[in-house]
Amino acid sequence: MAILQINGLTKRYGGITAVNNLNLEIGAGEVYGILGPNGSGKTTTLGAVLGIIKPNSGSFTWFEGKYGNEERMHIGSLLETPNFYPYLSPVKNLEITAHIKRIAAPRIDKVLEIVNLSQRRDSAFSTFSYGMKQRLAIAAALIGDPEVLIFDEPTNGLDPQGIAEVREIIQQIAGEGKTIIMASHILDEVEKVCSHVAIIKRGNLLASGEVGAILSNDRQVDIAAENLGKLREILSKFPGVNNISDKGKLLQLQVSQDMTATQLNKLAFDNGLIISHLVMKPKSLESEFLEITAGK
Ligand SMILES: Nc1ncnc2c1ncn2[C@@H]1O[C@H](COP(=O)(O)OP(=O)(O)OP(=O)(O)O)[C@@H](O)[C@H]1O
Ligand SMILES: [Mg+2]
Structure with a gap:
């Protein structure tokens, strides 16, 4: 109710x-x-x-x-x-x-x-x-x-x-x-x-x-490949990947805390894509709060 x-x-x-x-x-x-x-x-x-x-x-x-x-x-x-x-x-x-x-x-x-x-x-x-x-x-x-x-x-x-x-x-x-x-x-x-x-x-x-x-503990990831559209499509189907957004030459997304760069690389590779850029940022709740309340 x-x-x-x-x-x-x-x-x-x-x-x-x-x-x-x-x-x-x-x-x-x-x-x-x-x-x-x-x-x-x-x-x-x-x-x-x-x-x-x-x-x-x-x-x-x-x-x-x-x-x-x-x-x-x-x-x-x-x-x-x-x-x-x-x-x-x-x-x-x-x-x-x-x-x-x-x-x-x-x-x-x-x-x-x-x-x-x-x-x-x-x-x-x-x-x-x-x-x-x-x-x-x-x-x-x-x-x-x-x-x-x-x-x-x-x-x-x-x-x-x-x-x-x-x-x-x-x-x-x-x-x-x-x-x-x-x-x-x-x-x-x-x-x-x-x-x-x-x-x-x-x-x-x-x-x-x-x-x-x-207020999740998800980590933020910046990722890029030559075929960004296809990368996005693959990632969007992968469990543990959330909130994908297009940032021009790269995608920004959130992944569950335990996901590794190797997993993301393998996922792309298995689908015929080579990752050209991959940065995983640790994400504390505090930074998420600041992010969520900053500049909007
Ligand atoms: N009686 C009032 N007259 C004029 N402005 C007011 C009045 N009450 C609140 N405001 C304004 O409305 C906005 C929201 O105030 P509010 O008190 O709801 O915020 P709050 O989230 O409870 O803040 P705090 O964490 O400081 O308690 C503020 O900009 C405040 O200055
Ligand atoms: Mg108040």
Whole structure:
């Protein structure tokens, strides 16, 4: 089932197009990363689908429309972090959150357990570390047992231990079958936590799909032979060869990590072609991210 379908979403602020004709489909149970550098339109996109920001054009549909006007009851988000009262305990604060959200049977003990704050259930919020405050905000988002969680840069400002804890919590929530949509500007985070990713830059969608496919470890190859058309034809049929593009006198393509130059040479030779140029470049995820977000 499509949890969220976004069609041609566009949001402009004066001369700035924050989100440009975005199309995206997020399926049930996916942990969907929206990955992009600062200012790429991640928060704007999340704000729009939460109904906080009004788009200029385009539309979106939650849960294929099955909940009608009640759909917000099924979405928990960290975008609208509740104001917690400093002198109250997490339990009291969550009771207030639940009351405001009109949640009849809040699962306070359960969510405190999920975010690992059970031991601090009676301490005042003001005594919490920044990481604990962030975890309480996650607890607040979870309180109505929503089907979907929306997190905007959930690990921002946390120290390495805090980052690891929040990532673990997200993975645990995902393990319960919830759909998670999270914005991040950290490639490594998306790779570690997400099943799917959409890469955006300056409001434009550059790529989307399964993390394994989009952020793959494929190596880039430059290759040439006298008969470039035939070379392309042979390569396109060879398993493990992807994304062949014509660069004038040579072809650029991606091959799976374990493919060797010898294999490519033999493939050409067996088909009556002599390779005149062959360069295989190692490809790190970091370089792919930079490549994918650079100059487009
Ligand atoms: N209220 C606003 N008024 C004017 N411009 C805005 C407003 N909100 C966002 N923008 C602009 O829209 C663009 C996208 O911003 P957005 O906050 O969605 O990016 P982001 O990907 O969330 O960035 P970050 O990683 O820094 O959080 C930016 O150029 C930003 O300056
Ligand atoms: Mg943002």
